Amino acid sequence: MEAHSLNLIPLCNGSPRKCETVCVFGTGDFGRSLGCKMLQCGYSVVFGSRTPKASGLLPKGAEVFNHREAAQRSSVVILAVHRDHYSFLQDLTEVLHGKILVDVSNNLKLNQHPESNAEYLAQVVPGAKVVKAFNTVSAWALQSGTLDASRQVFVCGDDSTSKEMVMGICRTLGLSPLDQGSLLAAKEVENFPLQLFPMWRLPMYIALSLTAFLFLYCLVTIVVFTNVKDGQDVSFRIAISIPNKVFPIVSLMLLALVYLPGIIAAILQLYRGTKYSRFPDWLDKWMLCRKQLGLVALAYAFLHVFYTLVIPIRYYVKWRSNNFIISQIKNNKTSSFETMSAWRGDSYIALGILGFFFYVLLGITSLPSVSNVVNWREFRFVQSKLGYLTLVLCTGHALIFGWNKFLYISQYKWYLPPPYMISLVIPCVVLAIKLILITPCVDQTITKIRQGWERNAKPQKMENYEVAKTTETNESKAMV
Ligand code: NAP
DSSP states (O other): OOOHHHHHHHHHHGGGGGOOOEEEEEEEHHHHHHHHHHHHHEEEEEEOOSEEEEEEEEOOOOOEEEEHHHHTTOOOEEEOGGGGGGGGGGHHHHHTTSSSSEOOOOSSSSOOOSSOOHHHHHHHTTTTTEEEETTTSSSSHHHOOOGGGGGGHHHHHHHHHHHHHHHHHHHHHOOEEEEESSSSHHHHHHHHHOOOOOGGGGHHHHHHHHHHHHHHHHIIIIIIHHHHOOOOOOOGGGGGTTTTHHHHHHHHHHHHHHHHHHHHHHHHHHHHHSSSOOHHHHHHHHTTHHHHHHHHHHHHHHHHHHHHHGGGGOOHHHHHHHHHOEEEETTTTOOOOOOHHHHHHHHHHEEEEEEEHHHHHHHHTHHHHHTTSSSSHHHHIIIIIOOOHHHHHHHHHHHHHHHHTOOOGGBBBTTBBBBBHHHHHHHHHHHHHHHHHHHHHHHHHHHHHTOOOOTOOOOTOSSSSHHHHHHHHHHHHHOO
């Protein structure tokens, strides 16, 4: 029976209507959607239900039986039932013996149960060949045909033939199966659909915390200070002026934070004199979310650009420039052209434009469709070399903006430095250390370490393959 079914899989592509029967337990949302998709792709589908009655809800062409009868008609049983109800399968252990039992279930919380649903199913029906699959595909996507975002199906199971067969079904349905290994991987597979932007969490926390802190800082040093000192209400600055200070500062700090972990990694490797040693967990996590940090930084840079573009149409700006002209007319005075100011203004804008251009270039190359077509060296060149160039340009942009303001005591409101100075701390530290790291003597040592040289070399340092693997990952991570 089993061999017969296996032979039928290739036929499905050639003669769609005359191929294998697949049994689906459960006529709920997922069971119906999957059954419908299977019928469209040429499978014949039998449903196993507690109430085996023909219903208008069931896809046309499918048959419905009680669980036992339905299971007898197929070697593959897809279980579209929640884990809580698996106990009904205990009465069917005999009929399910030797059959492929596909667990599609998900949980409500991460690691909700001590064992995965698929492992639990294998305990409930010990004679069945349990395969975990389809849990990352939604009923809605199957129904609407919008599978683009969720085409990937993670498949795992202890029996490789059964796994292959389920993967064949996935391919016939136009899905992309990905072998995840044995049933031990089921817990991880079940956690996939429950994760909410895991790689974005840390960058978002950092960005939001910095935004909140800097917004309060600007509020105090600009609005509150002016109110207390001069009795003037400049609260209108909350709408555009303050955000347009906060966004570029956060953007520059985040961009520097993209390159800081690479520098810390290089210092650690120099200090330890070896690359065969794990980075601390926090550094590992930080390195893994650098792409997301960079993209959040780019979003902030975009906001800065948009907020800057509206400056000429602001009432306050027009009022100030008109007032300046009128006061010059009244006093019959013309301010002379200052070449230095012209240079300063133009360089400030030019660095900003160039910095933003490379920023966008970095963002574009981090898109999977672009990064997939460049090789590792090209990717490193863009993300590392052009990345540092972006950091230099944007830091220069902020430095010229500040110019010599740091010399004037009036700029320190309540002894607090002006906000732009805060934005320069991390980038300047990163660039200064990078400058030291690329000096020939230091760079040579780092390169040697990354090629496997060890200061206190002992023979057979690499104790096992695991260490070698960790090392390789650390090396490639640190190089960017
Ligand atoms: P559902 O709409 O509630 O359907 C579950 C079906 O299970 C019911 O229609 C019923 O079918 C059967 N059932 C209910 N109580 C039962 C019991 N005591 N004993 C035996 N069978 C019982 O749920 P669903 O959305 O289709 O989800 C089914 C499974 O697919 C779940 O494990 C879920 O995690 C998984 N899943 C769902 C989606 C999705 O988008 N919905 C996506 C991926 C995975 P009968 O009345 O015909 O017996």
